[in-house]
Amino acid sequence: MPRPETLLAHAGCSPDPATGAVVAPPYLTTTFERAEDGSYPHGYQYGRTGNPTREQFEETLNAFEGGAGCVGFASGMAAAMTVLQALPAGKHLLLPEDVYYGVQRLIEEAFDDRFSVSPVDMTDLDALEAAFRAETLLVWTETPSNPMLHITDLQAVADLTHAHDALLLVDGTWTTPLLQRPLDLGADLVLHSVTKYLAGHSDVLGGAVVAAEQSGLFDHVRSIQETGGAVMDPFSAWLALRGMRSLAPRLRVQCASARQIATFLDEHDRVETVHHPSLPHHPGHDIAARQMDDFGGMLSFEVQGAHDAAMEVAARVEVFRRATSLGGTESLIEHRASIEPEGSATPEGLLRLSIGLEHVDDLIADLSQALG
Ligand SMILES: Cc1ncc(COP(=O)(O)O)c(C=O)c1O
Structure with missing residues (x-):
C-alpha cells in the first residue's frame, strides 16, 4: 500500500481507458446506454445511482482514510443528513456541546421528532460516560472542535462508545486522514466536508462518509444517497480529486x-x-x-x-x-x-x-x- 502522500499525488490519475489521458476527464453524463440485450455493459445505468468520476473520488478517499467503503455527497451537510436519515428512529444521540452549528441546526429542524439528543463535553470522559442511556445509538464527535479547538481523546471515546454498544462517528473535516486517522483509533464512521481541506480551493461543495466496515447502516447510507439523490456531481468529484493531489x-x-x-x-x-x-x-x-x-x-x-x-x-x-x-x-x-x-x-x-x-x-x- 503506497503512503498517503503517494496515493494523493495520483488521485484521479488512472489513465482514461478510452484515450490514455493521464487525467481522465469528468464523465458529465446523466445516463448510460444499454446493450441490445438490455444489459448495462459498463455497469452504470443513471447518474444518480452511479458515475465513474464519483466512484473514482469515493475509491480514492476510501483508500486514503483506510475504510471499507465511501459514499460521496453534494456537501458535508448532505452527508450528515443522510447518516441521520439512515439511523433507526427513537434512538438517543450524543453530540459535543460545541458541535458544528450546522449539524445542531439540522437535527433541530429535521430530526427533532426522530431522536433524543444530549449535548456533552466530549473532553470530559466522566461526563460522557454519565450521558449514555440504554437507547444511545450514536456518538458524534469533532476534534479539534469548532471554533474553540477543544481536543477530544478519540481512542478513549471509541472505547467508551463500544462498551455501551453504540457507534462512533467522527467529523474529520478539519484534519483529513493526513493529520488524524479516526478509523485507526476505533471510529465506525468518518464524515467529511470535502468543501474544505480535501478539495482545498474554495471552489467546490462536497461531502463524504467513510465506514470502518461494510454494515447494514453503511448500505442504508449508500441506498439513501442513490435514491434521495444528494450525490456529489461528477464535476465536483473531478475538482475534489484535483484538489486532493496537492x-x-x-x-x-x-x-x-x-x-x-x-x-x-x-x-x-x-x-x-x-x-x-x-x-x-x-x-x-x-x-x-x-x-x-x-x-x-x-x-x-x-x-x-x-x-x-x-x-x-x-x-x-x-x-x-x-x-x-x-x-x-x-x-x-x-x-x-x-x-x-x-x-x-x-x-x-x-x-x-x-x-x-x-x-x-x-x-x-x-x-x-x-x-x-
Ligand atoms: C466541521 C464541519 N463539518 C461539516 C460542515 C458542513 O459542510 P458543507 O459546508 O460542505 O455542507 C462544515 C462546514 O463548515 C464543517 O466545518
Whole structure:
C-alpha cells in the first residue's frame, strides 16, 4: 500500500481507458446506454445511482482514510443528513456541546421528532460516560472542535462508545486522514466536508462518509444517497480529486504557518487567549500531540475588548479575507459569534482563522497591523 502522500499525488490519475489521458476527464453524463440485450455493459445505468468520476473520488478517499467503503455527497451537510436519515428512529444521540452549528441546526429542524439528543463535553470522559442511556445509538464527535479547538481523546471515546454498544462517528473535516486517522483509533464512521481541506480551493461543495466496515447502516447510507439523490456531481468529484493531489504539501504549509501565527498571537498584548493545540498551555496539547500528526491549520483567538474590538480587527485586515469556510489556499478571518445562531457559547471577542498558503510573514504582518 503506497503512503498517503503517494496515493494523493495520483488521485484521479488512472489513465482514461478510452484515450490514455493521464487525467481522465469528468464523465458529465446523466445516463448510460444499454446493450441490445438490455444489459448495462459498463455497469452504470443513471447518474444518480452511479458515475465513474464519483466512484473514482469515493475509491480514492476510501483508500486514503483506510475504510471499507465511501459514499460521496453534494456537501458535508448532505452527508450528515443522510447518516441521520439512515439511523433507526427513537434512538438517543450524543453530540459535543460545541458541535458544528450546522449539524445542531439540522437535527433541530429535521430530526427533532426522530431522536433524543444530549449535548456533552466530549473532553470530559466522566461526563460522557454519565450521558449514555440504554437507547444511545450514536456518538458524534469533532476534534479539534469548532471554533474553540477543544481536543477530544478519540481512542478513549471509541472505547467508551463500544462498551455501551453504540457507534462512533467522527467529523474529520478539519484534519483529513493526513493529520488524524479516526478509523485507526476505533471510529465506525468518518464524515467529511470535502468543501474544505480535501478539495482545498474554495471552489467546490462536497461531502463524504467513510465506514470502518461494510454494515447494514453503511448500505442504508449508500441506498439513501442513490435514491434521495444528494450525490456529489461528477464535476465536483473531478475538482475534489484535483484538489486532493496537492493536499499533503498544502496542509504541511498551513500547519507550519498556523503554529507560527498561534505563537505570535499568544505573545501579543491585545490578545487575551489563543486556541490552538500546538501551544504547550492548550489543555488538549498532550492528547493532540499523541493523536494528530500536526496541529492543524485552524485557530481562533480572543481579542481584548470583546465584540467591537474583534470586529475592528477583522475590518482592518488586508491579506486575510473576511469570509466563512476554511481549508482553502487563501487565509480567512471570521467573527464566529455573528454567524452562529443566537445563544451560541462562542465568545464575542473570538476571531477564527483558516490559514492558507500566503507567506507566513505577510500573514503575521497583517494581523500585527490589524491589532494595532
Ligand atoms: C466541521 C464541519 N463539518 C461539516 C460542515 C458542513 O459542510 P458543507 O459546508 O460542505 O455542507 C462544515 C462546514 O463548515 C464543517 O466545518
